[in-house]
Amino acid sequence: MERFKKSRILQVNVLYLSLGLLLFFLGSIVQSKEIYSGLLITEYIIILLPNLIYLKLTGIPLKQSLRLNKISLKQAWYIIWITIFSYPVAIFLNTLVITILSFFGEMVPSSVPIPENLGLYFLSIFIIALSPGICEEIMFRGTIMNAYEDIGKKKAILFSAILFGLFHLNLQNFAGPTFLGLIFGIIVYKTNSIYSSILGHTLNNGLAMTIGYFGMKEQSQAIDVPAYEIPYQTQMLILLAVLSIFAICSLIILIKLIKKLPKGEGGIQQDIQLRETNILHYIPIIGIIILFIIINIKYLFL
Template sequence: MDLYRANWADDGQQRWPTVLASNSLYLIVLVLMVSISSIVFSILGPANMNTEKWLVVTLGMEIIVIGVPPLLYLMGSRMDIKRVARINRVRGVELLLVLGMAVFGYAIVGFINMVWYSILSRIGNPVEPVLPPIRTSRQYIMAIIAMALTPALVEEFLFRGVILRGYERFGIWTAMVVSGVLFGVLHLNLVNLPAIIFLGVMISYVVIRTNSLFAGMFYHFVQNFLSISFLFLQEVAQRYLRDGMAVPENVEQMPPELLAAALTVWGIIAFFCLGLFIACLASFNRVTYGKESIRTLMVDETKALSLKDMLPAIAAIIIVIVYLGIEVFTMIKSVQ
């Protein structure tokens, strides 16, 4: 059977990722991420992990743990990768509006992070992910590649290229929300969880509206690029201030009064950015009108979901609950 015919089921229908396959793929990636990251970082140890080595390890893990499994699945299933993953061209005007949504949405994401952090701080001491300092131009470029470009490529291929497709059997909105939630949860980051979920849902929306995975990759890249750039600028400011006023590296280091002031400032910025974000979104909707496309149902998808379809998702939920539960317990115990 040639490759073209292999893309189709026996009844002549186009083959698509199923819910069972999407859930299984998600569970595999989650288990690999938790286990391999624990092994790698325990072997190398913090003492041997300078910034550049950390970035190289992160780059390798992104590709192997998150990028390879969905590619092997699509190749092993002999599906049309271009069609399934929406490898389609995107127009310049669409990318320009996506850029505006990503930039103005960054302030919204930052405000959500601060509000969520203030809520968590009432029950314990939230701990943000520890990232290595980015002090030199070389480290900055490496960070852009390892923490912005590569995640934008491989994570979007997994979530919007495969998992979103699997859940499209339930319609656009369910697919967007589920893929966004799964995207946020996979980061295993309680402090940034609501903001990452918001980002995941918005990227799913952009991909569906443009019918192009490249638009989602661009949105994702811009968000990560801004985060890394701010980290780099903080290091630069810290170096120039020297013995002057210290620049807090993250929310965790802010005293309560500074956090309240920052929350107010970010709230004002986010309010104005929200208007600009909505304006970009409205223009984006007009430009992409009628372009959105979701897959057709396969014959066996007319049946209700079985327990077997959801077992991998249930297992993944249990792992996440245990992981985040330990983090919450640690937060509460830290103030006792």
């Protein structure tokens, strides 16, 4: 078991590459057949199950490796507001990338379904909000961040966030998740509980689903009126300017909220044993980066 623990970064990087390939090939197939059941298979079979098996094989108790520690109501209250004020910043970052890409080619719309009725809305909250909140957080703020602690906690937060953004395999949806990954990593370390990031991730996805659902309802009820046609790039620049104001204000509040977030028992401890790594440990990540580039090169040639 000791040998198994010594090369944890290499092991989780191999796991990450394997699951990224499964996500791209198998996940896309099952989701194309039926999106909701496909997403359930993706989250629980492709993502969650292999991570739990890996964590079991390490011999480290799940309570320790996943930080399965309770959070207080006060911590949960702060996490809710941290997530709410993180959302405008993430939206701004994604919009910034989309605006830049719009000058190179046509944007491909998101494949995430917007529910058409109240029943599908509640189903989507479970499948698209809660399930990723559990499964993806166990992978990124659990398996990966725990392993990357071997090179320091700050680097663990940063690397797990970048890998989280890459795992979406979508350039349009890379900057926002990476930023959220940073926030989720910070609150997990501060509260010493993965329940913090599960709550934040679930709430973030739920916010996006709720805004999409009610926004679509309002749009369907709107009366068409004649309007001057504004070029798409101009629309995006105007939207970006408006979002930047909200993002700056939200970021200021967000920083204050994170500072005031009550620490959990053992939160933000730095007394960890650092382990040596070499470039070979990170080769699997290059595989995902290459896949990411191949998938997203289309934005430059549409």
